[in-house]
Amino acid sequence: MRDDEDMATGARHTLGRQLNFAAKAARGYMEQHLATAGSSFAVWTALFALKAKGPLIQRELADMLGVEGPTLTRHLARMEAEGLIVRRRTSSDRRAAVVDMTDAGRQMFERLSAVVSASGEHVLDGFSPEEIDQFVGYLTRVIRNVETFSPARRHTPVHS
Amino acid sequence: MRDDEDMATGARHTLGRQLNFAAKAARGYMEQHLATAGSSFAVWTALFALKAKGPLIQRELADMLGVEGPTLTRHLARMEAEGLIVRRRTSSDRRAAVVDMTDAGRQMFERLSAVVSASGEHVLDGFSPEEIDQFVGYLTRVIRNVETFSPARRHTPVHS
DNA sequence: GTAAACTACTTAGCAAGCTAACTAGTTTGT
DNA sequence: ACAAACTAGTTAGCTTGCTAAGTAGTTTAC
Numbered sequence: 001m002r003d004d005e006d007m008a009t010g011a012r013h014t015l016g017r018q019l020n021f022a023a024k025a026a027r028g029y030m031e032q033h034l035a036t037a038g039s040s041f042a043v044w045t046a047l048f049a050l051k052a053k054g055p056l057i058q059r060e061l062a063d064m065l066g067v068e069g070p071t072l073t074r075h076l077a078r079m080e081a082e083g084l085i086v087r088r089r090t091s092s093d094r095r096a097a098v099v100d101m102t103d104a105g106r107q108m109f110e111r112l113s114a115v116v117s118a119s120g121e122h123v124l125d126g127f128s129p130e131e132i133d134q135f136v137g138y139l140t141r142v143i144r145n146v147e148t149f150s151p152a153r154r155h156t157p158v159h160s
Numbered sequence: 161m162r163d164d165e166d167m168a169t170g171a172r173h174t175l176g177r178q179l180n181f182a183a184k185a186a187r188g189y190m191e192q193h194l195a196t197a198g199s200s201f202a203v204w205t206a207l208f209a210l211k212a213k214g215p216l217i218q219r220e221l222a223d224m225l226g227v228e229g230p231t232l233t234r235h236l237a238r239m240e241a242e243g244l245i246v247r248r249r250t251s252s253d254r255r256a257a258v259v260d261m262t263d264a265g266r267q268m269f270e271r272l273s274a275v276v277s278a279s280g281e282h283v284l285d286g287f288s289p290e291e292i293d294q295f296v297g298y299l300t301r302v303i304r305n306v307e308t309f310s311p312a313r314r315h316t317p318v319h320s
Numbered sequence: 321g322t323a324a325a326c327t328a329c330t331t332a333g334c335a336a337g338c339t340a341a342c343t344a345g346t347t348t349g350t
Numbered sequence: 351a352c353a354a355a356c357t358a359g360t361t362a363g364c365t366t367g368c369t370a371a372g373t374a375g376t377t378t379a380c
Contacts, residue, residue: 011292012284013208016186018299021226023183024367025306026176042336048173059358066181071337073360095345095358122309123302124172132171135298138291139178142283146185149282184337202366219328231367233330255328255375 019142026123033119039112042075047084047101047109055100058087084108179302186283193279199272202235207244207261207269215260244268
């Protein structure tokens, strides 16, 4: 009984640890390659999302990237200063800022795509398509589990 | 052809994204629960490693936790100030600092263990032991892939 | 035996994430 | 119609991660 508990705890701890390490390693790998092109993971993912989904307001973009508003604000401020994107207020909802790529942004996206491809993305070397699917499934289940049991992230306090 | 490439790129991107999200979610979940006990993920993992492996020098501990030296230095400084650990220089190698738990540290470890158990660790709800094994295997393969293709992290420059 | 190379830890400073609190605009309830 | 509640974005300030550079101790090569 006691042993079972310890083993279960051990397995869970190992998984948490490996999950952390794997994410850090994969992210660091990307970050390093993108740095050689004078860019960063944040810029790459933002441009990727904009390329895929077209102009977006900041809140949508933040949700897609999995970061909070203030984090995105900082990145976009820099990207705008670098001329990769523009932000404009819409007339339909004057609070919201629509983010759109510039030509320079599109060029940067192509440059970074090339870097990412050229770096080979060895992260998944040796994985079959079936394994990748299963892997994604596991990760998705973890995400859902956490969401289910977390205070469900409101942007305003739950009580008050 | 073009479609295959796009699908492969898409799958890879999805996996990277989910890996990032899952790690962030799981870590945040732990961090939140540990915060209710007035502590943090960093303290918990450090105490866990010390409990499991006994007194360690900082370099060993840093490698186990997957953080760099300076990051560990900061955490240990605070933990020492809080009386959870002690650092002493050994006579065999006077550069190295051996880190050991205090009684207060052991008490804190018990407290945090209780919090972690009580919070249920729902992260892996619905996973069979076989699935957990496979999941850990996938994560380990990703870690090894990245290590293989990265500049292999020297603590001193590779050339010169 | 000693200069060069390396290793353990610390200090300083930067990047990227977060929450709390603020401003401005929109929606809702009465 | 208008006060209350909510939402989008920003600013301020904290935490945790990193690298670069410095100090002190050890190992290696000649």
